[in-house]
Amino acid sequence: MSANDRSYHTLLARHEAMRLRRGLLTPGNTAGAHGQLPAGEPYDGGADQRTIMDHLDLVAPFEELITHLYQALFTRHPSLRSLFPASMEFQKAHLARAFSYLIEHLDRPDEITRTFTQLGRDHRKLGLLPAQYAAFEAALCAALRIQAGERWHVELERAWVRMLRLGVTAMVRGADAALHEPPCWRATVTAHQLRGPDLAVLRLRPHETFRYRAGQYVTLESARLPHTWRPYYPAGAPGQEELEFHVRRTGPGGVSDALVRHTSIGDEVRIGPPKGNLTLGDEPLGELRLVAWDTGWAAMKALLRELDARMGTGSEHRGCAVRLLMGAGTLSDLYDTDYLTTFASGRPWLTVVPLIAGAAPEERTRDRLVQAVAACLSPVAGPTLVAGPPTAVSAVTDALVRAGLPAEHLCHDLPSAGAREVRGNAAGAAPAGRAAPPGQPVGVPSAVALRAGPAPLPM
Known part of the structure; x- marks a missing residue:
């Protein structure tokens, strides 16, 4: 058994022990210190949304909250650091948008469930396992207490934890429902053609059958940047043996740079599950x-x-x-x-x-x-x-x-204006009542849908 496997099983045992302990300390499964709900009681997302929004200034800006979160996570569980890329800036931006989306949609839990079910399917490629979400929850609680300081209070933490669990539960179910397919697909580069100094057209041949719909996008990982995934759209028709991608280099050191300037025929690239809503329905289009x-x-x-x-x-x-x-x-x-x-x-x-x-x-x-x-x-x-x-x-x-x-x-496929507004207010980047400029980092998919959800949650 590898060191990472031993660390994970230790984490799993600790998580199970904590679950049993909470059950013993909370007779009848009533709401406890970490915000669990009584059995059978519907989730009142609107109430938690009001609590979080009323005290958003206590945890703002999100960037600082998320920095504290990852510091707590990696200090308590060093083995989890290997699941993330060397630079965490992109991951932090994704998580900030995910928090914004959750807060904006908390009064519509069914929408969150649909969106995060898809995220759970997609995040299998990162190697995440259910017990690791519990470690993320504990790190969030620690970050909330550090960020809020003396103004921290238990109701605020409970509201954040319940919100997180709503998304995480959907992600775990999405991952479980996708067990029939690989977490990701390995593919070999069969063609690499430069169409300009910063533009390349790549053709990839997946090692296993890969199915998608025209208009969906996938994430790609270069062997040069492990655990770093960026979205791109296949340009070819579904059902072909090879996939075509158009990649514009957006700067040095990123995935686009690796794919345009440092990728050759025969190299291996990994492909994440397809997603997105830029697809055609069956109804007449006119x-x-x-x-x-x-x-x-x-x-x-x-x-x-x-x-x-x-x-x-x-x-x-x-x-x-x-x-x-x-x-x-x-x-x-x-x-x-x-x-x-x-x-x-x-x-x-x-x-x-x-x-x-x-x-x-x-x-x-x-x-x-x-x-x-x-x-x-x-x-x-x-x-x-x-x-x-x-x-x-x-x-x-x-x-x-x-x-x-x-x-x-x-x-x-850009985040909705409301999600950008919450993030802008939390980060101090936009005044109340106005949507902040889109915070989409460089390298996001080239097509974007009002009906789409947030960027992937990095845990």
């Missing part, structure tokens, strides 16, 4: 707008391939009219044009509108992109799917709503 900026084209390429297959099968999608609006900073950023030109030439149902910034600021080109989308709206307009870097997607979607496009017609 008019469909696909809005892409830069590598957001990858998501749209997969969707166009699926649409093409449906158009030729006599399905109800045959009456669909698709308008693809492509934005880029320079002409060289508008890559893969040969494929797109050939594809569009034989499909009368597809209209392509390219918009290049050139010497103009990108913000001006985004405005033109919004104007072009707004110009093709109609009373029976169907959905608008937006893909690209987070800042571009946020700017475009906000402008489209201001231009009159109903928010329910927009599909993307």
